[in-house]
Amino acid sequence: MISIPSTLKISLRALRVNKMRSALTMLGIIIGVGAVITMLAVGTGASERISEQMASIGSNLLIIMPGSSTSGGIRMGSGTQSTLTQDDAEAIAQECPAVSDVAPIYNGAAQVVYGNQNWSTGISGTTPGILPVRDWSLSSGRAFTEQDVRNATKVCLLGQTIVDSLFGNADPVGQIIRIKKVPFMVIGVLAKKGQSSNGQDQDDTILVPLTTAQKKIFGTPFVGMVRSITVKARGADELAAAEGQINELLSQRHRIGPRQEMDFTVRNLTQMMEAREQSTQVMGLLLAAIASVSLLVGGIGIMNIMLVSVTERTREIGIRMSVGAKTWDIRLQFIIEALTLSLIGGVAGIILGISGSKILSALVGWATVVSPLSVLLSFSFSGLVGLFFGFYPAYKASLLNPIDALHYE
Amino acid sequence: MALIETQHLTKVYELGDSAVRAMDDVSLTVANGEFVAIMGPSGSGKSTFMNVIGCLDVPTGGKYLLDGMDVGDRDRDELAEIRNKKIGFVFQGFNLLPRTSALENVELPMLYDGCPPRERRQRAMEALKAMGLEGREHHHPNQLSGGQQQRVAIARALVNRAPLILADEPTGNLDTRSSVEIMELVVKLNRESGITIILVTHEPDIAAFSRRIIKFRDGLVVSDEPVKQAEQQVKDP
Numbered sequence: 306m307i308s309i310p311s312t313l314k315i316s317l318r319a320l321r322v323n324k325m326r327s328a329l330t331m332l333g334i335i336i337g338v339g340a341v342i343t344m345l346a347v348g349t350g351a352s353e354r355i356s357e358q359m360a361s362i363g364s365n366l367l368i369i370m371p372g373s374s375t376s377g378g379i380r381m382g383s384g385t386q387s388t389l390t391q392d393d394a395e396a397i398a399q400e401c402p403a404v405s406d407v408a409p410i411y412n413g414a415a416q417v418v419y420g421n422q423n424w425s426t427g428i429s430g431t432t433p434g435i436l437p438v439r440d441w442s443l444s445s446g447r448a449f450t451e452q453d454v455r456n457a458t459k460v461c462l463l464g465q466t467i468v469d470s471l472f473g474n475a476d477p478v479g480q481i482i483r484i485k486k487v488p489f490m491v492i493g494v495l496a497k498k499g500q501s502s503n504g505q506d507q508d509d510t511i512l513v514p515l516t517t518a519q520k521k522i523f524g525t526p527f528v529g530m531v532r533s534i535t536v537k538a539r540g541a542d543e544l545a546a547a548e549g550q551i552n553e554l555l556s557q558r559h560r561i562g563p564r565q566e567m568d569f570t571v572r573n574l575t576q577m578m579e580a581r582e583q584s585t586q587v588m589g590l591l592l593a594a595i596a597s598v599s600l601l602v603g604g605i606g607i608m609n610i611m612l613v614s615v616t617e618r619t620r621e622i623g624i625r626m627s628v629g630a631k632t633w634d635i636r637l638q639f640i641i642e643a644l645t646l647s648l649i650g651g652v653a654g655i656i657l658g659i660s661g662s663k664i665l666s667a668l669v670g671w672a673t674v675v676s677p678l679s680v681l682l683s684f685s686f687s688g689l690v691g692l693f694f695g696f697y698p699a700y701k702a703s704l705l706n707p708i709d710a711l712h713y714e
Numbered sequence: 715m716a717l718i719e720t721q722h723l724t725k726v727y728e729l730g731d732s733a734v735r736a737m738d739d740v741s742l743t744v745a746n747g748e749f750v751a752i753m754g755p756s757g758s759g760k761s762t763f764m765n766v767i768g769c770l771d772v773p774t775g776g777k778y779l780l781d782g783m784d785v786g787d788r789d790r791d792e793l794a795e796i797r798n799k800k801i802g803f804v805f806q807g808f809n810l811l812p813r814t815s816a817l818e819n820v821e822l823p824m825l826y827d828g829c830p831p832r833e834r835r836q837r838a839m840e841a842l843k844a845m846g847l848e849g850r851e852h853h854h855p856n857q858l859s860g861g862q863q864q865r866v867a868i869a870r871a872l873v874n875r876a877p878l879i880l881a882d883e884p885t886g887n888l889d890t891r892s893s894v895e896i897m898e899l900v901v902k903l904n905r906e907s908g909i910t911i912i913l914v915t916h917e918p919d920i921a922a923f924s925r926r927i928i929k930f931r932d933g934l935v936v937s938d939e940p941v942k943q944a945e946q947q948v949k950d951p
Contacts, residue, residue, distance in 0.1 A: 631794045
């Protein structure tokens, strides 16, 4: 039996003799592997971006919005009715076992002034529950407490964008800012969250105690009104239970009969995002599947060239057989040749794929992530393609009759 | 002891509905160290006989003993092994691998019996030197003359120390001077190294280098006689 290094030497020599042909054959594999890696990178990049956005909103979130108001037969759309109250939020916290944290929100926009700087932003009055609900943490200072909510203290937490635009590089904690001319003490700064899924700057916000917003900044049409309630379920598998419990509780509290329209809606953000992530993943896989077709075509190119090569080298095969090459000696020679083509093509394809995804993200701005798994996968796939499509020509070569092969012209 | 012994060897080719008897009931023995020439017109069955003797083909009927082993029921790989160890081929068209140096061509048989690279190289160098090709080890076949190419082929046939060399019209593509050189080399191998040689040729001049001439016609052996002293190209010492 011939040794592998000797076979490898023979195969490499054969590939060197027909440089142009070998390069063109490899090109099929190079493009195939490159395309698979790039497409997987695009897919992974997109779904990773969505996961990031999901994490920034907070996980296992439900948002309860008031229903629409109807005036003179004209329905005004979601959130136009003012039906949710602070008591609803407290009831949810106490009576829905699937809910872990609750944050009622009363928000509005206001002008904020510090020294000679001013900035218009959204102000959310809420309870300390907002931090766990939105998976938010503080980069400095402390959060406000239930005590602050009860006493309507004039304290606030600033988003990073506010800090940047009002304070520049100075430390805001302990400073006094004015919201609608009312002085507030800055007690903490929220950690940076970045953009939300629809491009909103989540750091351009100020959090104040709920009662402070209701009584001292915006005023309310009735006491205890909130604009929405954000709720965190205990876990992903309890989201549906939480939704059911909230629906039941609020219907009861709002005295809504079985045939009446609800005056609130519960939205499941996580579910929406998960659906989006799933569809992105499917899209990415679809792209990779299409790209792998080109890899398959590259493999057929290898088989084609190997068949030509076997025919061209019939006499060489005859000579080898006459001096004692066995079936597997001949097979191995051609399989290794095909494998060399496909593996060199695979390595070049990986380089092409990685640079392709880099170029794509630089040029089009798509987030691309080349995972080591996709590299490994497409490389071994290219090897498999070489093995598969190299076997038939090698098999054909090994079955040649030595006499016919020797006299082949 | 007989190196080759054939008993009632036949080879029948099926061509469509008709069967062609290329070789019909050939019984021969060739002793160790003999130098036999095989002659006959084309289609006489001498090539078929050589293919069977060379383990490139299997007979349809009869028995073939090579060095005492029955070769009849061997499979492809076993036949390859026998060719590798026991038989060296020299062809009319040289049959060297193109774009491959003389040295690597000679190494070829050793490649397939797992000989370590160092020994392979050394033995190939020695074989080429014995053929007077020192200094041409790295030439490719297209850089060598016909006579030189044939000597590379002989080196390749010898390198695995095969006891039998089958030469199929080895001088067919050579001019007279090269032919004589090659034949003298073959005679020397036969006389000095005791290698058994079976040679196929059309030319009586070339056949006269041998010690025994077997003539084929229509698949049958029609004559088998020693070369008369007077006709011998190379006299006995």
